[in-house]
Amino acid sequence: MAPIRKPFRLDPSFPLEVVYRGVRYSDNELPDHVHDLFELVYIHEGRGTFFIHDTVYDKEAGDLFLIPGNTVHRAFPSADEPVVSTAVFFAPALLQSSYASDHYNPLQSFDTARKKKQYKISLPEHVKERIEAAIHAMVNELATQEAGYQQAIALHLQQLLLQLFRLPATRNSANAATGIAPLWMLAALREINRDPVQCGSLASISARANVSPGHFSRVFKELTGMNVTEYVNTQKLIRAKEQLLASDDTIEAIAISCGFQGMRHFYQNFKRLTGVTPRQYRVLHHAAT
Known part of the structure; x- marks a missing residue:
């Protein structure tokens, strides 16, 4: 989901x-x-x-x-x-x-x-x-x-x-992870968050974690409630939201820099996450500042 x-x-x-x-x-x-x-x-x-x-x-x-x-x-x-x-x-x-x-x-x-x-x-x-x-x-x-x-x-x-x-x-900073998640999964999550555009496919991410793609997917779903693709796309959209407010780049340029090759796919996912289009998001937040 x-x-x-x-x-x-x-x-x-x-x-x-x-x-x-x-x-x-x-x-x-x-x-x-x-x-x-x-x-x-x-x-x-x-x-x-x-x-x-x-x-x-x-x-x-x-x-x-x-x-x-x-x-x-x-x-x-x-x-x-x-x-x-x-x-x-x-x-x-x-x-x-x-x-x-x-x-x-x-x-x-x-x-x-x-x-x-x-x-x-x-x-x-x-x-x-x-x-x-x-x-x-x-x-x-x-x-x-x-x-x-x-x-x-x-x-x-x-x-x-x-x-x-x-x-x-x-x-x-006194509270670290509780040990519920394996270290290899925490490392993979940090890698995705650091660069969701270049983090690679499920196969490459799981290979770097030294576990099978199937096992990686099961543990990932249990911990986050999302599959890997959904999570990566969410991190890309968060990056896009930040760029929409911090730069004057075109929406198309931001979509490409955040790893979305098709504008329709970008608009659909952005509106599903935020409730508005990228253009509306930029206008609304600029008007509020």
């Missing part, structure tokens, strides 16, 4: 959504998906695993996951202990006013997660309490919507991110 685009209907002037204490079962969890919004996931109860980018993590109560925009991810709740979690989705534009002159970056924890490819954070107990309090305060503001509630929510989010910013750097 190809990754889906999670639908959001956000107010452009206040791009934030909170899903509070949602109960996640295996049959109501989203398949592999990506989106432009940054996502913060806090686990209240239950157990499961989380596939993010190229790593599989255990998850349990008190865990925090940071998912930068355009990061492929999928949750796998336990059948016996379904996960109860809160997800906060927001656009970085919401935090523009919180940048200060003392080198503070409210998205530093997300930047660290992306740079080190480690998306799970271990939290001290006092920080867990503060994060839970900030989440609860945001939910209350959303429920009551008293005058100034949007500003209040933004302030609570900023306070939450400040707590993460103040954690020692080791806290942002």
Whole structure:
């Protein structure tokens, strides 16, 4: 199954959504998906695993996951202990006013997660309490919507991110892969993410991993929920999204540089992932900046 685009209907002037204490079962969890919004996931109860980018993590109560925009991810709740979690989705534009002159970056924890490819954070107990309090305060503001509630929510989010910013750097990189995925698969995933255009076919990727194509495909599907071709195409589309916003290259040139030889194939896959055409995506995002 190809990754889906999670639908959001956000107010452009206040791009934030909170899903509070949602109960996640295996049959109501989203398949592999990506989106432009940054996502913060806090686990209240239950157990499961989380596939993010190229790593599989255990998850349990008190865990925090940071998912930068355009990061492929999928949750796998336990059948016996379904996960109860809160997800906060927001656009970085919401935090523009919180940048200060003392080198503070409210998205530093997300930047660290992306740079080190480690998306799970271990939290001290006092920080867990503060994060839970900030989440609860945001939910209350959303429920009551008293005058100034949007500003209040933004302030609570900023306070939450400040707590993460103040954690020692080791806290942002303390959690590596849990050992659920074999090392050869993690290496293959990193190779695909590094260069999805030149990573080669299933046969060549599995040969470099020293396993058969059939075994590689089975393990890959179990870990990511996608087949190899779908995953590679998703990484190509993520690269195309980045180039559409970072350059003035033509759409055709971007499609070719990202490994799509046919424009019809590129347009179909891009719209399936984002909900809009490449041209609409570029215009919408340029208009918002």
